[in-house]
Amino acid sequence: MTDAITAEHVGKFFRRYRERPTSLKERVTHFRLTSEQFWALKDLSFEVPQGETLGLLGPNGSGKTTMLKIVAGILRPNRGQVTTRGRIASLLALGAGFHRELTGRENVYLNASILGLSHAEIARRFPDIVEFAELSEFIDNQVKFYSDGMYVRLGFAVAVHVDPAILLVDEVLAVGDIGFQQKCLAKIQEFQRDGRTIVFVTHSPELVLRVCDRVVLLSHGEKVGEGIPRDMVRDFRSLMHRDQLAYGWDQGNREIEIVSAEIFGAGGETREWFAPGDGLVIQVDLKAHKPTPDPVVSFAIHDEENRKVFETSSDWRGVTWPVFEGKHRVQFHVRTLPFIDGRYFVTLGVHSRDSRTVYHLHEQHYSFDVVRGAENPGLVWIPVDCRTEPL
Amino acid sequence: MVRRPALLRFFPNPGSGRTREGDAPLATETIDAVIRTSEPPRLHPLQRVRELARSRQTLGDLVRKEMKVRYKSSILGMAWSMLNPLLYMAVFSLVFGIILPNSIPHYPVYILSGLLAWNLFSTSLNVGARAVVDNASLVTKVYFPREVLPLSSVGTALVDGGLQTLVLLLFMLLFRSYHPGLSWLLLPLAVFVLLVFTSALCMFVAALNVRYRDTQYLLTIVLLIWFWLTPVVYPSGKLVNKHVFGLSVEKLFMLNPIADVVFAFQRIFYGVVQPAGQPKPVLLPLSVGELAWVLALAAVVSVALLYLAWLIYFLRSGDFAEEL
Numbered sequence: 001m002t003d004a005i006t007a008e009h010v011g012k013f014f015r016r017y018r019e020r021p022t023s024l025k026e027r028v029t030h031f032r033l034t035s036e037q038f039w040a041l042k043d044l045s046f047e048v049p050q051g052e053t054l055g056l057l058g059p060n061g062s063g064k065t066t067m068l069k070i071v072a073g074i075l076r077p078n079r080g081q082v083t084t085r086g087r088i089a090s091l092l093a094l095g096a097g098f099h100r101e102l103t104g105r106e107n108v109y110l111n112a113s114i115l116g117l118s119h120a121e122i123a124r125r126f127p128d129i130v131e132f133a134e135l136s137e138f139i140d141n142q143v144k145f146y147s148d149g150m151y152v153r154l155g156f157a158v159a160v161h162v163d164p165a166i167l168l169v170d171e172v173l174a175v176g177d178i179g180f181q182q183k184c185l186a187k188i189q190e191f192q193r194d195g196r197t198i199v200f201v202t203h204s205p206e207l208v209l210r211v212c213d214r215v216v217l218l219s220h221g222e223k224v225g226e227g228i229p230r231d232m233v234r235d236f237r238s239l240m241h242r243d244q245l246a247y248g249w250d251q252g253n254r255e256i257e258i259v260s261a262e263i264f265g266a267g268g269e270t271r272e273w274f275a276p277g278d279g280l281v282i283q284v285d286l287k288a289h290k291p292t293p294d295p296v297v298s299f300a301i302h303d304e305e306n307r308k309v310f311e312t313s314s315d316w317r318g319v320t321w322p323v324f325e326g327k328h329r330v331q332f333h334v335r336t337l338p339f340i341d342g343r344y345f346v347t348l349g350v351h352s353r354d355s356r357t358v359y360h361l362h363e364q365h366y367s368f369d370v371v372r373g374a375e376n377p378g379l380v381w382i383p384v385d386c387r388t389e390p391l
Numbered sequence: 392m393v394r395r396p397a398l399l400r401f402f403p404n405p406g407s408g409r410t411r412e413g414d415a416p417l418a419t420e421t422i423d424a425v426i427r428t429s430e431p432p433r434l435h436p437l438q439r440v441r442e443l444a445r446s447r448q449t450l451g452d453l454v455r456k457e458m459k460v461r462y463k464s465s466i467l468g469m470a471w472s473m474l475n476p477l478l479y480m481a482v483f484s485l486v487f488g489i490i491l492p493n494s495i496p497h498y499p500v501y502i503l504s505g506l507l508a509w510n511l512f513s514t515s516l517n518v519g520a521r522a523v524v525d526n527a528s529l530v531t532k533v534y535f536p537r538e539v540l541p542l543s544s545v546g547t548a549l550v551d552g553g554l555q556t557l558v559l560l561l562f563m564l565l566f567r568s569y570h571p572g573l574s575w576l577l578l579p580l581a582v583f584v585l586l587v588f589t590s591a592l593c594m595f596v597a598a599l600n601v602r603y604r605d606t607q608y609l610l611t612i613v614l615l616i617w618f619w620l621t622p623v624v625y626p627s628g629k630l631v632n633k634h635v636f637g638l639s640v641e642k643l644f645m646l647n648p649i650a651d652v653v654f655a656f657q658r659i660f661y662g663v664v665q666p667a668g669q670p671k672p673v674l675l676p677l678s679v680g681e682l683a684w685v686l687a688l689a690a691v692v693s694v695a696l697l698y699l700a701w702l703i704y705f706l707r708s709g710d711f712a713e714e715l
Contacts, residue, residue, distance in 0.1 A: 011429075014713065069712065070427065072533075072534055073425070073427060073534035074530075074531065074532065074533070074534050074712045075712050075713060076427065076429070076432075076709045076710065077427065077428070077429050078429050079429050080428075080429060081426055081427060081428040081429065082426070082427045083425070083426045083427075084424065084425050084427075085424050085425075088534075090532070090533070092532050092533075096528050096529050096531075096532035096533055097526065097528055097529035097532075097533065099456060099460055101459070101460050101463045101464075102456065102459060102460065102463075106456070106459065109452065110452050110453070110456055113448055113449045113452045114449050114452075114529065114533055114535055115533065116535075118448060119448060
């Protein structure tokens with residue numbers, strides 16, 4: 001089968017000026033500029049067979065988006081070459097070129113035209129676009145009156161209706177409510193069934209596992225791994241942990257914000273590691289930017305293989321806020337850790353009861369280690385008391 | 392009150408394998424591969440023109456957007472495109488009719504015919520200088536032939552020009568000032584020179600402004616000087632046989648392609664070379680044939696300039712996304 005995308009030894013550098021000259025005066029006064037080359041991509045090669053979904057996974061600044069922009073033809077590589085076959089649509093471009101003064105309808109036409117559709121094609125797809133964006137009431141309103149969510153929805157709707165052979169997706173699903181995210185993912189899965197090629201850029205292991213067939217792992221502009229999602233997510237985790245980087249989604253509308261979060265021992269002490277059976281406290285400080293009715297705070301624990309081993313919420317533990325106002329501290333007291341060994345990742349979220357609105361979500365931002373002692377073989381820790389009596 | 396429990400499984404369960412239904416490969420084999428290399432792109436004019444022709448709808452849409460945006464939330468809307476030259480005309484008629492009286496008959500028609508060419512030129516450049524910079528959100532995120540941006544500025548000015556032509560025609564009727572003749576044959580050539588020369592400079596300033604934002608400010612001054620070096624409001628005929636630095640003024644005018652176009656427009660729409668009973672002509676006393684030669688020369692120069700400016704723009708455009 002033909003490769004839809006072939007990247008061969010792609011390198012890209014940016015010049016970092018100490019102070020970039022944007023006027024003639026600066027150019028004249030410091031004629032020789034001190035600039036340093038900064039290689040955002042170094043010798044990156046990969047192929048995407050037609051119909052495959054490739055994930056580009058890596059921490060911030062690893063060159064994922066740069067690579068995507070080169071594939072899209074927006075940036076020119078400094079080394080190597082990229083070959084693409086078929087019409088490309090990129091979700092980099094969500095609402096790019098939308099003009100605030102124009103109506104939704106006018107913007108759809110303009111945007112789709114720039115993305116390469118003829119007016120006849122746009123007219124044919126227009127009802128689908130509007131329906132997908134859930135904006136039928138507002139389509140003739142000026143875009144400046146749209147909320148951020150509406151704006152992104154319209155942008156996404158246009159991009160996926162351009163009928164591309166290759167779809168480039170950049171960390172865009174972090175916006176919009178959960179319902180719309182699900183819809184976007186469903187659309188992406190529909191694209192996969194149609195046999196379209198997708199390149200998916202993200203630093204969310206969660207999404208990689210759900211969407212991708214194969215993953216290229218990037219770090220500092222270099223390929224550090226390539227393989228099936230499960231293996232790459234594992235490598236990514238150890239990479240992130242080695243470099244002490246935070247990763248995962250940090251998303252939500254922040255009506256209630258996670259100000260800080262901490263994991264410590266049952267007695268409030270800082271712990272380097274936990275032993276099986278120890279107690280543990282997950283503490284979240286929340287701040288409401290406006291009074292919000294009936295929020296739910298949840299946490300989940302994933303293991304190194306990215307399996308979710310546990311999840312619970314304030315609601316299930318019998319804590320509710322009719323209206324959440326000001327600042328609150330929430331503590332989840334885990335009485336005994338059932339884990340025997342390994343590193344565990346904690347996801348924290350504040351969301352509405354129906355989960356449609358995410359106020360703030362920290363995906364796998366936190367972790368703790370459990371270290372097995374000699375007296376703890378097996379898979380799980382079961383609290384066992386041993387008793388004896390003379391017979 | 393019964394509370395619904397929080398939705399089960401807020402955090403999706405990973406690893407649920409997706410199954411792909413059937414295999415319906417898109418026929419990408421038939422699609423030409425696009426290759427992007429590190430080598431600077433080469434400009435193949437014909438091939439590129441074909442590519443641009445495919446983007447003509449986008450060009451039209453951008454022009455329409457520009458017109459809509461410009462007059463959104465203004466009461467008079469598109470009428471401003473016509474009012475603008477009218478106000479110019481009123482001011483200059485006041486200055487040259489009362490304060491510094493001149494003897495140009497049908498002065499409003501004279502000034503409007505020159506302004507028609509000048510406005511197209513200066514509006515294109517003023518908008519064109521910011522064409523790439525103002526559309527940064529597009530340029531950094533979507534690939535499309537970048538030439539569309541400065542060309543859409545020219546297109547916008549052309550729509551304006553169409554409206555201004557209506558004003559001019561109205562005044563021609565009002566003053567019963569029309570002089571049909573051979574000179575009307577100059578119109579296509581004059582418009583060609585105007586569009587080609589304007590497009591050339593537009594591409595040049597648009598590209599330059601990406602690097603140095605001074606361009607757009609400097610341009611205002613340059614255009615002001617250029618305006619007074621072009622005989623739009625004053626009669627060029629009166630300057631015949633005058634010399635500056637030992638060069639005849641007529642020759643100097645002719646070196647200015649915009650002045651050549653203005654001469655042609657004045658000849659076509661205004662037409663009075665030598666008003667009866669006046670010692671000096673209003674327009675340069677050139678025959679239509681001579682004017683045609685001057686325009687033909689300007690056309691050659693403009694085409695060469697356009698190629699050069701296009702080349703510069705094309706080569707620079709690969710890095711626009713980085714520099715914005």
